[in-house]
Amino acid sequence: MTLSLPILFLSLHLLPLLAHSSNHTNPCRSFCGNLTIDYPFAIQPGCGHPGFRDLLFCINDVVMLHITSGSYRVLDIDYAYGSLVLHDPHMSTCDSIVLGRRGNGFSVEPWRAPHLSPSPDNVFMLLGCSSESPLFQGFPGKHMPCRNVSGLGCDEYYSCPAWDIISPRRAGPVYGSGPPDCCSMPYESVKSVNLSRLDCQGYSSAYSVAPLKVSGPGQWAYGIQVRYSVQGSEVLCRACEATGGSCGYDIDKHSDLCMCGSWNSTSSCDSDAGQSEGAAFRRKWSCWVGIAGLLISALFGGIPTNFDRNRAKKFVALSL
Template identity: 30%
Template structure:
């Protein structure tokens, strides 16, 4: 009888130890990974540095529209960058009312270069995205080969060769005669203005020119014709895909969610404080199949890994304690007493 009582007591103690370490392991996993239990919508950052990030963009995977997935990158230093096939470019501003992004190209010519032209590469966009080079850009090319590039004062050339007018690089353009911020930066080098219809034509021009600069016309809100001023940079226009589901999701009366998408299927998701739904946050009748799925890729798996690490650590520690405990065959003594 005493032996059975000791055996039951030992089994009960072992169960208590196991339950204790499992709870400790789960607590550790929460403490080690506190950011993984945040609300779904809070995982979508709404700014990078001082630049606001709204739909259709997102700098966290699963936020915004899948059309612009992995397009904008927020660096560790808090600088927003645009990713294109030709590289990553600093973003100066994003406008949502007049949809466009202003970027700077560190490889293009600037006033400090003067007649010293650095190696450059053409800015390009992925044709499969909803981006396009704005018609408000002007491109200046320097020291072009006259054997391969038609450089003529455009009005005169257009009168003589109207069928080739679009292919000429205007050597008498206003911007060449009044370089923004540094009118006299060029001394012995030629300049002409040409608008490439595609990135291929920009690449072809740079094949025969020493360098280039992009100038966009910024609206300053003054009275015409002084309402625009030229500044160096590249204006990239973008589309804002508008859907009924996204409008319902963003509607404050329906919960004020954020438009996002499933990172695996790229299907629409409304990101809410308590999880993700396929309609809008206050629609309680909709299936909550996405409520526990993380918006950012790897969130759920990271939580699982955290729990597995915690549980594994608890079991390892429990086994270690059991291994060190003296073998008593169910006999309780002062050496293996828990309390």
């Protein structure tokens, strides 16, 4: 019983210090299902890049991305390439044509646009657009906006089994008979795939998986491949992570922060504030080691002398 009290005393006071000393972990890295959530993304407030705040959510081990146009399942995050692959359940594929404007398309808030945009290799195939659609204004005096993107386009898409029950109207040299039932184009041509605004009934989306070669639309990669950019925060984040911190942001100011455990920095965990806190921690650690030595001495070497008691008092005073 005599031995248990000092051990309990040490565990109550030294373990929090040990936990403090291991604060150079990454509290922002997390997992949802089989996907790793890391910078610039996050599912915890204050983590990641401010341009991606309130973007990803983990729901029943499924990563969901929410923007103006709707919610999408995140199938993959490629941190090396800087891209995500999104799935819209109402998007048409080679096996199914979905009309009735049920698809989300893709449209982001203006403040997110610099950070998030479909890849140049992504082709959007707009289906069942009316002749009054903004896509076709100015015809027949100018060229149809529809074209292939990275080798993907409507001419190939028409060969999908989903079109077997439809006799699609294809693009012709004359606009008089109305627009084609499928118009493929890159995202940059419209800046926003909004089915209501474009007056289209549905859409499909596929992206190139170069250098892989596929033998037709049945083997295309269907989904929305989105490139992301952190817009100039790479230097701060690299400095932060190199010093053991985690990249995050100030929730109120939406400005970059380096999270260093119990304190935050605007540069790195080697900043003056961090060094000051580290010095204070080392002083406290030294004091508690001294107290531990006195306790061990008392247990195994006899009762402490008055000199030892005075030293213990000084250690306690310094540690407070």
